[in-house]
Amino acid sequence: MLQLVVGQLLNGVIIGTLYGIVALGVTLTFGITGIVNFALGAFMAIGAYTGWYLTDVVGIAYPVAVPLAVLVAALFGLLADQTLFRFTRNNLINGLIVSIGLISVIQSVLLMVWTTTPKNMHYVLPGVINLDLFIVPKMKGVVFLVLLVVILATYAALTRTWAGRAAYAYAQAPEAAKLMGVRTELLQTGVVVYSTALAGLGGALYASLYSLEVSMGASYILKGVEAAILAGIGSVMGSLVGGIVLGVTEAIGSIFFPQAYRDAYGLVFLVLILLFRPSGLFVRGR
Amino acid sequence: MKSSLLWLPLFAVPLVLHNDVVLTILVFTFILGILAVSFNLIFGYTGQLSLFHAAAFGIGAYATELAMAHLGVSFWIGMMIAVLVVLTISLLVGTICFRFKLKEFYFAIVTFAFSEMARLVILNWNSFTNGSLGINLTAKPSIWLPGGAIAIEGTRIWYYLSLVVLILTVTVCARVVHSWMGRCFAAIRLNDELADTLGIDVFRYKLISFLIGNAGAAVAGAFYAFYLGYIEPAYLSIDQSLAIVAMVLLGGRDTVAGPVIGALVLTALPHVINFSAETRILVYGLILVFTILVMPKGITGAIARLARAV
Numbered sequence: 001m002l003q004l005v006v007g008q009l010l011n012g013v014i015i016g017t018l019y020g021i022v023a024l025g026v027t028l029t030f031g032i033t034g035i036v037n038f039a040l041g042a043f044m045a046i047g048a049y050t051g052w053y054l055t056d057v058v059g060i061a062y063p064v065a066v067p068l069a070v071l072v073a074a075l076f077g078l079l080a081d082q083t084l085f086r087f088t089r090n091n092l093i094n095g096l097i098v099s100i101g102l103i104s105v106i107q108s109v110l111l112m113v114w115t116t117t118p119k120n121m122h123y124v125l126p127g128v129i130n131l132d133l134f135i136v137p138k139m140k141g142v143v144f145l146v147l148l149v150v151i152l153a154t155y156a157a158l159t160r161t162w163a164g165r166a167a168y169a170y171a172q173a174p175e176a177a178k179l180m181g182v183r184t185e186l187l188q189t190g191v192v193v194y195s196t197a198l199a200g201l202g203g204a205l206y207a208s209l210y211s212l213e214v215s216m217g218a219s220y221i222l223k224g225v226e227a228a229i230l231a232g233i234g235s236v237m238g239s240l241v242g243g244i245v246l247g248v249t250e251a252i253g254s255i256f257f258p259q260a261y262r263d264a265y266g267l268v269f270l271v272l273i274l275l276f277r278p279s280g281l282f283v284r285g286r
Numbered sequence: 287m288k289s290s291l292l293w294l295p296l297f298a299v300p301l302v303l304h305n306d307v308v309l310t311i312l313v314f315t316f317i318l319g320i321l322a323v324s325f326n327l328i329f330g331y332t333g334q335l336s337l338f339h340a341a342a343f344g345i346g347a348y349a350t351e352l353a354m355a356h357l358g359v360s361f362w363i364g365m366m367i368a369v370l371v372v373l374t375i376s377l378l379v380g381t382i383c384f385r386f387k388l389k390e391f392y393f394a395i396v397t398f399a400f401s402e403m404a405r406l407v408i409l410n411w412n413s414f415t416n417g418s419l420g421i422n423l424t425a426k427p428s429i430w431l432p433g434g435a436i437a438i439e440g441t442r443i444w445y446y447l448s449l450v451v452l453i454l455t456v457t458v459c460a461r462v463v464h465s466w467m468g469r470c471f472a473a474i475r476l477n478d479e480l481a482d483t484l485g486i487d488v489f490r491y492k493l494i495s496f497l498i499g500n501a502g503a504a505v506a507g508a509f510y511a512f513y514l515g516y517i518e519p520a521y522l523s524i525d526q527s528l529a530i531v532a533m534v535l536l537g538g539r540d541t542v543a544g545p546v547i548g549a550l551v552l553t554a555l556p557h558v559i560n561f562s563a564e565t566r567i568l569v570y571g572l573i574l575v576f577t578i579l580v581m582p583k584g585i586t587g588a589i590a591r592l593a594r595a596v
Contacts, residue, residue: 036391087579092391093335094578097535100528101578104571111564222524229395260410267399274396275386 006134008251014140016247017147021202022224023231023239024151025195031171031234032191035088035095036225039080040199041217042106047073047203048212049114052121055207062124066204073200074193076106081192089188103217110214119212143205148240150201155236167191171234219263223247226270232280241282245269293453300442309441311557315550316448317510320455322533322545324502327459329531330539331468332495333475335394337527338379339503341401342372344521346504347511348408348415351423361427365508372504373497375404380496384489389478398524405522420518427512444513451509452546455502460542462498471495536577538584547585 022040029037050072054065080102088095125139158164170177170187178184202220210216227246231238246266253265273281300309325339349368353359359367379400388396408415415421428435429447438447462468470491473481482488511517520526529552537548555573556566581588 084575084579093531093535094582097528097532097578098575100532101571101574104567105575108564108566108568108571111567225395229392258410261406264403264406267402271382271396271399274388274392275382278386278388278392 003134004255005252008255009248010134010136010140012248012251013244014144014247015251016227016244017144017151017240018202018206018220018243019223019227019246020151020240020243021147021198022220023227023243024154024236025198026221026224026228027231027233027235027239028167028191029195030228032167033085033095033188034090035085035092035099037085037192037195038096038099038221038225039102039106040195040224041219041221042103043073043077043196043199044203044206044217044220045110045212045214046076046106047200048207048216049110049119049203050200051204051207052119052212053114055124056119056121062208066201069204070197070200073203074197077193077196077200078189080196081189085192086189107214114214116214119207121207121212124208137209139208143209146205147202150198151236151240154198158236163187163190223266226266229280230270230273231282235280235282238280238282242280245281293449296449297446300445306441307557309445311554312550313441313444313448313513314510315546315553316445316452317506317513318530318533318549318553319452319546320448320509321503321506322530322537322549323452323455323459323542324499324506325530326499326534326539326542326545327462327471327502328495328499329534330545331463331475332471332492333478334492334496335390335531336496336499337394337398337524337531338376338401338496338500339530340524340526341404341522342376342500342503343507343510343526343530344408344517344519345372345375345404346507347517347521348507349504350508351421351511351517352414354425361425361508361512365505368508369501369504372500376497376500377493380493384492384496398527401522401527402524405519408522409519415519418519420516423512423515423517425512438512448509448513451505455505456543456546459498459502463542467491467494532574534584536573536584538586538588540583541586544584544586551585 022044025040026036029035029040047069051062051065051069054060054068055062058065060068084098084102085095088098123139125142127138129136129138129141158167166177166182167187169180170182170184174184199217203217206212206216223246224243227242228239229242230245231242235242246269249265249269250262254262257265299312303309321339321343325336328334328336328339346365346368349371350361350364353364353367354361357364357367379397383393383396409418411417426437426439428437436443438444463471470481470486473484473486474488474491478488478492507521511521533548533552534545535548536551537546538544551573552570556570577584583591
């Protein structure tokens with residue numbers, strides 16, 4: 001029993017960091033551009049398919065393929081920002097619909113290029129880490145560490161660099177930030193592109209663990225949004241913790257309650273948080 | 287009065303047009319129009335982005351069928367039971383959301399969460415709903431006319447039935463919108479804190495709008511299910527909710543009947559153009575993106591602006 005619980009706990013943590021990386025993109029985009037980019041899941045699919053294609057078909061080493069996949073996702077992010085999201089700043093509903101339209105566009109293009117057949121990447125890093133009480137596949141450990149480092153680095157960049165503080169300033173008082181010389185247009189584009197790059201990274205790492213389908217991003221964007229709200233919009237470390245809380249809730253919940261309702265446990269938790277602590281777990285009152 | 291005459295030519299369509307594909311598209315348009323128009327009461331007029339609408343639609347469809355199968359009632363009684371079921375659930379969801387003063391994005395997320403829970407229940411309650419396989423509906427609804435009951439079968443009867451129900455829905459919504467209650471809805475949409483200080487019971491009117499809208503969705507669900515002859519948990523999916531939002535935005539949320547045009551475009555366009563499945567999704571996505579960017583007030587808004595310019 002203990003072994004099962006610990007095993008599920010670890011799975012929950014790893015899936016949770018994937019939720020967390022998407023949640024980070026959601027939080028940043030919402031804070032700076034006022035929209036929720038629901039297409040982040042589709043950008044995750046772009047990253048995943050590009051990563052798989054470069055590794056398995058082209059034959060580039062996986063550690064090189066991942067940054068390339070991130071770059072590709074970011075370039076598409078830039079394209080989407082300049083053609084679409086530039087026009088939906090601070091308009092939640094238009095942004096929502098445009099990003100949903102974008103999901104259809106990206107999915108159909110992926111289908112045209114790579115068909116509906118699920119893609120499985122060859123094992124990048126076989127083998128397991130055996131820690132007596134539980135066993136973790138090495139690759140899962142690597143994915144967890146990479147995502148953790150990226151989220152921590154983002155946190156450091158946001159709190160320590162000029163651009164990061166500019167972003168915080170903008171989120172608090174857009175006009176004042178502008179008067180202080182923050183180039184708001186550039187900042188907004190930068191955040192949209194960065195969030196798509198994060199999603200692309202999540203996708204490229206996902207490709208090494210699970211089978212790829214065009215619609216794979218759908219559940220991750222929903223969980224990402226849930227995690228971001230759980231933590232409180234605007235909290236960077238919160239999105240990581242929110243993602244992990246959600247992942248663990250689902251994993252542990254499905255031991256003790258019917259597996260079929262797995263997706264519901266997180267939702268119940270989310271509703272309770274929103275009702276009794278609407279600003280989220282990690283943001284002080286509003 | 288003038289606008290009600292606009293419906294008349296639609297009654298003549300089946301008389302002059304014998305193309306079943308076009309009529310089928312129109313039947314779907316009318317039924318989805320009921321759904322979109324009722325949703326717009328909550329979204330366009332009261333300003334609450336509810337993502338519970340697909341759930342109301344799906345629960346309406348399932349409850350009608352289950353009532354018919356297990357209680358042995360007719361389609362119409364089944365539909366009334368379904369409306370009651372949806373009203374009860376909506377009362378619960380609405381009371382929670384509005385009592386806790388959830389707004390905008392947070393309201394959307396919590397209604398989505400409830401919608402998703404409803405979908406999971408229907409998906410997993412195998413003995414009752416047949417899970418992901420869905421249910422094939424074999425019973426045919428019938429209507430009583432002087433001279434006996436006739437089964438509602440074939441595109442033509444469905445065409446008139448759905449058209450009449452759509453007109454009823456639009457009329458009811460128009461009456462609501464132009465009543466004192468509708469003014470309260472508008473006040474809440476524009477500024478609910480101000481509305482509150484003006485003595486409008488914000489909680490009550492938000493709830494009423496939510497209930498009326500969801501009742502409309504339940505009716506649409508019952509018709510949709512029995513026209514299609516099949517129900518599945520995907521009725522309650524987030525995609526369905528978002529498609530409804532898209533119809534409303536596309537048609538225009540400032541008019542009562544505008545969403546019907548959105549329903550028409552989204553139902554018809556993928557069929558009018560003969561594309562492969564992948565291209566169809568692409569076209570759907572592009573329509574959404576470009577309507578929002580080019581016609582932010584929807585098709586009716588764009589037409590109105592054009593008319594003013596001329």
